[in-house]
């Protein structure tokens with residue numbers, strides 16, 4: 194796991210060999226320890242180079258080992274032995290030096306990086322802190338403020354920035370390993386003490402306490418309840434206030450606390466879940482490993498509304514040539530201006546040139562003859578979308594892939610109007626489409642493996658976390674949102690206020706509560722959908738009482754709010770009051786409180802005190818229950834997919850792992866018991882009826898999440 198060789202006569206070359214990222218597993222740590230001991234003992238060896246095989250220095254500690262009992266030599270003494278030795282050690286960094294990998298390099302006396310390499314301490318994103326001396330050595334090397342920033346955010350740094358910051362000593366376009374070997378010979382005999390970071394003091398500006406206090410305030414504000422960033426600041430404080438050994442002691446104490454936390458488990462689960470969803474499989478046996486994507490060099494977007502514009506920007510940024518089609522000339526001109534502005538803004542931030550040359554705008558669908566893949570993003574109306582698909586089917590080349598960006602309409606119905614249903618697939622982007630990381634790739638019953646591979650591959654090129662989902666109403670994300678929204682509305686009827694519900698959800702870790710999000714999206718969106726579904730407006734069954742629709746409880750509160758012209762942020766009033774139309778600062782609105790009070794009086798509802806716990810249980814457990822139904826119906830590959838959809842598309846706090854992971858953390862028996870309780874109290878709310886999968890899992894002793902698949906009734910997959 195670490196290869197030893199003697200090169201150029203006097204240089205010991207230690208190569209980490211643990212593909213794919215040379216993670217510091219027990220075997221690698223043992224290999225390094227033995228190799229370093231050998232090099233330090235061998236009188237013929239005058240200096241040492243440490244590098245990684247296959248163009249990667251090291252991706253850090255082996256995260257998979259964190260769930261198992263620790264074995265092998267620990268990292269801290271291993272790195273100390275390198276630093277304390279009397280021979281110069283040079284780290285040759287190619288690819289990445291992340292986490293424990295960078296800490297290993299910081300224990301070396303010199304660091305040489307390839308120009309394409311990246312370094313960083315991303316432990317915070319795993320709910321941890323750099324606990325192999327990173328919080329003590331990095332501030333000593335680059336100073337307090339930059340070290341705080343890197344450690345609390347986990348940001349990756351390019352070789353060029355690392356050179357500027359002083360993390361690395363040299364950057365090369367050639368082989369970092371060759372330069373390191375040459376350099377290791379040049380530094381033989383030079384004093385080593387100034388290169389041993391543990392012997393140095395952290396360079397501190399006079400306002401050190403202010404810097405630390407401000408950093409603490411900043412991370413607390415951003416962390417939304419995550420503990421690791423706070424612990425990172427505490428550890429770095431120790432690098433300023435304490436001698437090295439005491440600082441290391443503090444680092445270990447803080448790490449021990451984080452290491453055992455449910456947040457660390459959740460964040461590490463997310464790390465692997467994010468990678469797992471990319472490895473999709475279908476019930477037919479096709480999977481990501483045996484299905485080849487079609488080449489896509491030229492794409493098209495139909496419709497230049499908000500979604501179409503975002504999708505266009507995302508495609509151009511990924512380097513694709515794009516034809517943007519909008520039949521309305523005025524809308525086309527507006528879309529063109531907005532897309533150009535977005536691309537220019539993005540390019541400016543990255544100090545790059547906007548690729549406007551990749552774009553072609555037209556009102557004419559017949560210009561799509563040569564495009565490989567088309568994404569339809571017109572208004573959410575089945576008749577209109579069908580008309581577009583019919584035209585696309587006759588205009589586009591026979592092997593062009595046709596995608597729809599519908600947020601919940603039936604992909605099969607759209608496919609049925611084309612002559613190539615096997616080449617039709619859903620690509621459900623989330624607004625703003627060039628920013629949001631989530632993509633639901635919706636498999637229609639006839640979508641071919643090749644077309645699934647193409648959509649998933651394109652998602653990856655766009656930098657999205659793409660999740661394969663089944664073709665059901667609302668797909669996965671929006672389907673699970675419905676019970677959540679319903680519960681929030683019911684809570685208002687029963688005595689809550691929008692700010693009480695939102696407060697509980699924000700305290701839980703959502704960036705915005707449900708009512709603030711609704712105001713941001715525009716309340717008319719849901720209003721229109723409810724009208725079309727016959728839940729409000731002229732199509733309501735006249736026999737239905739006001740608070741009951743289609744055999745179940747219904748809250749007309751959102752409709753009443755819309756009827757008053759309160760459409761959310763854009764109209765300056767929604768569930769909250771805003772300073773102006775388009776304003777963003779929400780303040781509680783006495784008119785909404787009055788509306789709620791009058792409503793309760795009118796319907797004879799006696800308001801009651803509602804606490805945060807009830808808000809969370811009713812909103813989140815209802816959503817989770819629908820997640821179990823999604824699994825039961827075979828609409829998702831597994832709980833990991835659902836969790837990634839919620840983390841990347843709906844603001845679910847990552848340190849809580851996603852709804853299904855959260856359910857497992859809370860305990861499935863508890864979730865079931867609370868759902869049963871609320872179902873008894875609200876028998877007219879079917880979505881509180883616990884799903885049969887949840888019941889089966891509880892009866893079977895609540896197996897861990899990765900075993901849930903075994904309890905699905907077969908054949909179940911609709912994928």
Ligand SMILES: CCCCCCCCCCCCC[C@H](O)CC(=O)SCCNC(=O)CCNC(=O)[C@H](O)C(C)(C)COP(=O)(O)OP(=O)(O)OC[C@H]1O[C@@H](n2cnc3c(N)ncnc32)[C@H](O)[C@@H]1OP(=O)(O)O
Pocket residue numbers: 213214216252253254255256257268289291292293294296315316319321322323324325327448449450452453465468469
């Ligand atoms: C009980 C009380 C105990 C108390 C105290 C305990 C103290 C313990 C002491 C520990 C000391 C801590 C030391 C250190 O500070 C901690 C760390 O180093 S944590 C790890 C930090 N590193 C990272 O976060 C990097 C994570 N990886 C990446 O960012 C990327 O994978 C990459 C390296 C940039 C490569 O990206 P890609 O090329 O895109 O490839 P993938 O991402 O798809 O990865 C490929 C493959 O590799 C797996 N993998 C990647 N990194 C790791 C890793 N560090 N460990 C294990 N596995 C890793 C990844 O999962 C992929 O595999 P797949 O999932 O597809 O099977």
